Amino acid sequence: MNFLTASKTVIRDIGGLQVLIGGSMLVPVLVSLLYQEWYSGLSFLIAAGITAFVGGLAYKLCEDAPEPKRHHAMIVAALGWAATAFFGALPFVIAAYITPPAVLESFVPAGAGYQSSLLYFQNPLHAFFESMSGYTTTGLTMSVREPSVGRGFLWYRSQMQWIGGAGMIVLSLAILRQPHGTAGISLYQSEARNEKLRPSIAGTARAIWKVYVGITALVAVYLATATFLVAPNYGIEPTIFDAVNHAMTGQSTGGFSTLDDSIAGYGSYAMELVHIPAMITGAISIPVYYGVLSKRDIREFTSDPQVRTMFGLFVVGVIGLTAFLARWVGVPYNGGPVGYVGRVVTSQAFRDGLFQFISASSTTGWQTSAIGDWNSGAVMFIVLGAMLFGGSAGATVGGIKILRGYIIGRGINWEVSRVFLPEHAIDDLRIGQQVFKADEANDEIRAAATFAFAYLVLLGLSLFVLLAVLPQEFTLADAIFEVATAQGTVGLSSGITGPGMPVVAEILFIVQMWMGRLEIIPVLVMINSIFRR
Structure with missing residues (x-):
């Protein structure tokens, strides 16, 4: 499989993951609407549309790509989790900019002397950190005062961890794409799983x-x-x-x-x-x-x-x-x-x-x-x-x-x-x-x-x-x-962890969370593949 063909395989499977992630963002839309947090709901809706559109486009353009081999599956896992954290950060950034100050203040408990933690996510790196921490089920946070982000984002943070806990590729194999033979096994094992509960991977x-x-x-x-x-x-x-x-x-x-x-x-x-x-x-x-x-x-x-x-x-x-x-x-x-x-x-x-x-x-x-x-x-x-x-x-x-x-x-x-x-x-x-x-x-x-x-x-x-x-x-x-x-x-x-930490430390922790969740090997395979072409 040449470089172009292999890239299409990786892009297709990562695109499929983002379609699922975009769809999952509709749940916090409903939660936000239930609590009348209109701007939060709009943020999730915009982010869901962007994520699903980009993922769907990538999937459609590369739909005819061959099934992944083992090292391709590792790259899908490494880049797929990074892409998911990137798109998962969009609701935080969008809400931080479009939510009016008066609405942000309403999220802060009465009598509290601090601002809404949503404001910290005007820094995209903080939003990416929060998303990576969520999907990797780490739990380190830039939301210094959790209740001040509103019920919609509290739910979203929990939902990210819940999806990431069982594994996004496992979710994809369960409901989206069901490749046969070694391709399915390779994708399944790329998220650090080896147990086989049923005869088929799906x-x-x-x-x-x-x-x-x-x-x-x-x-x-x-x-x-x-x-x-x-x-x-x-x-x-x-x-x-x-x-x-x-x-x-x-x-x-x-x-x-x-x-x-x-x-x-x-x-x-x-x-x-x-x-x-x-x-x-x-x-x-x-x-x-x-x-x-x-x-x-x-x-x-x-x-x-x-x-x-x-x-x-x-x-x-x-x-x-x-x-x-x-x-x-x-x-x-x-x-x-x-x-x-x-x-x-x-x-x-x-x-x-x-x-x-x-x-x-x-x-x-x-x-x-x-x-x-x-x-x-x-x-x-x-x-x-x-x-x-x-x-x-x-x-x-x-x-x-x-x-x-x-x-x-x-x-x-x-x-x-x-x-x-x-x-x-x-x-x-x-x-x-x-x-x-x-x-x-x-x-x-x-x-x-x-x-x-x-x-x-x-x-x-x-x-x-x-x-x-x-x-x-x-x-x-x-x-x-x-x-x-x-x-x-x-x-x-x-x-140490917080919005005021050094930028180098924040990037370091993002990389550690990413590699730690994937158990290191997929990231090393990806780096090796870049040099090998």
């Missing part, structure tokens, strides 16, 4: 979305019911709105919130506990859910090594982070009953440690604590113990993934054990329910270790770039935390 894509939609709906019902019980005075409309939005951003492990200060905006320990299961459900592999539903056997959860490892990490991690935070929040005893201060300190440390470790480990990124004020030990513990590996492969999480860490750990133990085996002993490697021969085991270990190495190299390079432009008030631990949260698509922040 069937697998549909199964993923059915499970994903079903779990999201159940989480929304759970959150609404729990909120009614825990905070009955919160109001029916905000309860339902928050529940649906948080179900989308929780199941996608994206972490955008409808509240100022994320989940801390509720000001309730009970509401924090309510939202913990919504993070955990998103960190469990979709094939595990599919196995439970298809086999009608709840033991599919307990037999999965990633689920067992994840809950084990939760227990150890929460205890460890609580210990570090207990030192941070400790205050001198200055009166009151003996031991009172110690009990309060331990309770607050456990509250923050429980929520923030699970939020980081699931890469959801909902925040209830000022991480920028933590001691360096707590910051580094949550980076190394939670953010680096993330949740289960096959879920919507970022990071290296538990499965790869599990394979590397099992591989090390396997290599050591083989030394003590008799010369002709069978040295198979068991990983979960699968048994691998020696050659297959070496391939699995090599693949996991190669990705982990590439991930750490990118993280190290990103850290050096950030340190070169970082303001002096931030520490090395803050910098490590921020590059880890961007690349792991976690979304927690130590305070």
Whole structure:
């Protein structure tokens, strides 16, 4: 396939993605109209028209292009996600310029002394950052005060993460284009997915979305019911709105919130506990859910090594982070009953440690604590113990993934054990329910270790770039935390991310979110293909 023909293949498939993205923008149009946010609705309508027109034109002009090979599929993924973030930024920019000041002021809560965060999106780079953070399910944001963007844009931010969580190419394979043979497999795997739930790729894509939609709906019902019980005075409309939005951003492990200060905006320990299961459900592999539903056997959860490892990490991690935070929040005893201060300190440390470790480990990124004020030990513990590996492969999480860490750990133990085996002993490697021969085991270990190495190299390079432009008030631990949260698509922040950050840092985080969501390889394939022509 020559360069021109290959380019047409890539353009066609990227165009098809944008048709879907343009169509999805009609949903926030309806939400905006429901809340009488006319200018927001108009912004989405204009952006939807532009996106669908450009995508449809690209698709039509290149409709006769051949099916993609594996490296073409990788390029489609890399450029397709970048193009989606570009077009996804259009509503923010359009609304920032066409919405009258009086309307913007109406989005700001009464008595608040700040401006609408929509104004920040007059800078196209901020809008591109928000869109990339949304579709990659990261959750870092330029919306400093979330409620001040209006209900239409709150919904849109959640919707971006929900679509990005299951994967846009997977969505395309489910409802738009269904290529046969290796072309479909290549496109499917280009979004860092390998599991096959049904005989065909189109069937697998549909199964993923059915499970994903079903779990999201159940989480929304759970959150609404729990909120009614825990905070009955919160109001029916905000309860339902928050529940649906948080179900989308929780199941996608994206972490955008409808509240100022994320989940801390509720000001309730009970509401924090309510939202913990919504993070955990998103960190469990979709094939595990599919196995439970298809086999009608709840033991599919307990037999999965990633689920067992994840809950084990939760227990150890929460205890460890609580210990570090207990030192941070400790205050001198200055009166009151003996031991009172110690009990309060331990309770607050456990509250923050429980929520923030699970939020980081699931890469959801909902925040209830000022991480920028933590001691360096707590910051580094949550980076190394939670953010680096993330949740289960096959879920919507970022990071290296538990499965790869599990394979590397099992591989090390396997290599050591083989030394003590008799010369002709069978040295198979068991990983979960699968048994691998020696050659297959070496391939699995090599693949996991190669990705982990590439991930750490990118993280190290990103850290050096950030340190070169970082303001002096931030520490090395803050910098490590921020590059880890961007690349792991976690979304927690130590305070570096915001409209006032250096431009170089903002571009760096955009690249990290993009590469982190695609697991690096598609971007490297794209760069390699540019030089190869």
